[in-house]
Amino acid sequence: MKVVVIGGTGLIGSKLVAKLGEHGHEAVPAAPxxxxxxxxxxxxxEVLEGAAVVVDVSNSPSFADDPVMEFFRTSTTNLLEYSAKAGVGHHVALSVVGTDRLQESGYFRAKAAQEQLIRESGRPYSIVHATQFFEFVKAIADFSTVDGKVRLPSALIQPMAAxxxxAGLGRVTVGEPVNGIREIGGPEQFGLDELVRKGLAAKGDPREVVTDEQAPYSGVRxxxxxxxxxxxxxxGEITFEKWLAQQ
Incomplete structure (x- = not known):
């Protein structure tokens, strides 16, 4: 089966291309x-010719409100249009657990717009909502640092390895379209503050993590x-401890 992976040279896309290839599929990475x-x-x-499935794991180069909305609206509209012309039978998109609950954020408003375009396209589709990745724990710490201290609430998070x-995306990709949302997550829940504290300690990062229930996450309470x-x-099966040990 030919599968085109939009964003196929990035963190998730490259892993998906490799996994699909291991299972005998023709997985084609597509990116600028x-x-x-x-x-x-x-x-x-050209790339969509003969494809049975297209998987969109691409992301906007800018997370500012207007550019990110423009990116997801334009790229999704184009991808749906070209996929329809090519007769692609299944449109899979990677999105985020809690997108509908994070609408104070311009990024998540753009993801919601992407999902709406897919739902209303009339094309067979599957939207995969994933929780945050272990690989982005340092990034969370970085955007939550104020005056040298990382300020985060204790809200629950169930992160997962890339x-x-x-693997979760791959299962959806080779299955029948769900015409709805499939959620995937990690095997354990943490407080957001606790997760980042563990991650920074494992990396030898000396920043103090302060529990602050009023602190925003990506601009959202x-x-x-x-x-x-x-x-x-x-x-998923990979625990945070196991992932840290592999790094």
Whole structure:
């Protein structure tokens, strides 16, 4: 089966391409550095020819409100249009657990707009909502640092390894379209403050993590369960301790 992975040279995309290839599928990475640009349409018709599935794991180069909205609206509209012309039978998109609960953020408003375009396209689709990745713990610390201290609430988070994200995406990719949302998450829950504290300690990062229930996450005030998936989520196997030991 030919699968085109938009964003296929990035963190998740490259892992997904490798996993699909291991299972005998023709997985084609598509990104600006392979001559495919979803914003301009360059290379889309050619790469999608003969594809059974397209998987979109691309992300905006800017997270500022207007550029990120423009990115997801334009790229998704183009991808749906070119996929329809090519007769692609399944549109899979990677999104985020809690997107509908994070609408104070311009980034998550853009992700919601992306999902709406896919739902309303009339194309068979699957939207995969993943929890935060272990790989981004340092980034969370960086954008939450104020005067040298990391300020985070104790709201729950159920993060997962990028390898588990790719595995969960792969299962959806080779299955029938769900025409809805499939949630995937990690095997354990942490307080957000606790997760980052553990991650920084393991890296030898001396920053203090201060528990502050009023501190925003990506500009949003969290409730206890904003970032955790529902009871039907498919859970990965790699624990945070195991992932840290592999680094």
């Amino acid at each position: 550095n392979t001559g495919v640009n979803t914003l301009t349409g360059e290379g889309l018709a 390898d588990d994200v790719a 969290l409730s206890e369960r904003t970032l955790v998936p529902g009871p039907d989520a498919q859970l």
